[in-house]
Amino acid sequence: MPGRRARHNGLVPAHPPRLDPAIAGRLKRDAAGLFPAVAQQYDTGEVLMVGWMDDEALRRTLTTGRATYWSRSRREYWVKGDTSGNLQLVHSVSLDCDGDTVLVQVDQLGPACHTGSRTCFDGRTLPVTVVDPLRARDARHADVAEPVRGAQL
Structure with a gap:
């Protein structure tokens, strides 16, 4: 070869x-x-x-x-x-x-x-505004879902 x-x-x-x-x-x-x-x-x-x-x-x-x-x-x-x-x-x-x-x-x-x-x-989580999934589901026809400030999921 x-x-x-x-x-x-x-x-x-x-x-x-x-x-x-x-x-x-x-x-x-x-x-x-x-x-x-x-x-x-x-x-x-x-x-x-x-x-x-x-x-x-x-x-x-x-x-x-x-x-x-x-x-x-x-x-x-x-x-x-x-x-x-x-x-x-x-x-x-x-x-x-x-x-x-x-x-x-x-x-x-x-x-x-x-x-x-x-x-x-590890240990590198950033602060974030999180949308509450229940509110988002209920408001899915609204223009904007309400954010939950400082929430951690």
Whole structure:
């Protein structure tokens, strides 16, 4: 089989693996070829983090069972847990209805956030005006539902 010389093992395939064209054709990417990937704990639904992927990161995630992302700051691929030990073992990957975001359901071993928090969203709740769902339902034909100031749902 023809191949090119490589330093690590002598031969590499002439055509490196690529993301399945049927999947690639469904993706919408930004100008840099990236799309967001939301990591969620598979059994609790807890949102852990948001990372960025390109076609190659998604291919690696789908074929290795380990969540792989593209680091925009370091400009390289990173497999969650390779340096920290806080692995993300993939259970499923879903494409959203617009094709511009993937949901990666994982079993997170250890903290997901680089700060050491369980999720990247721990302790970062912002103040928000929340619409009371009962009032909103009753007022669905009104112009504006009445907000409940300072409410926490």
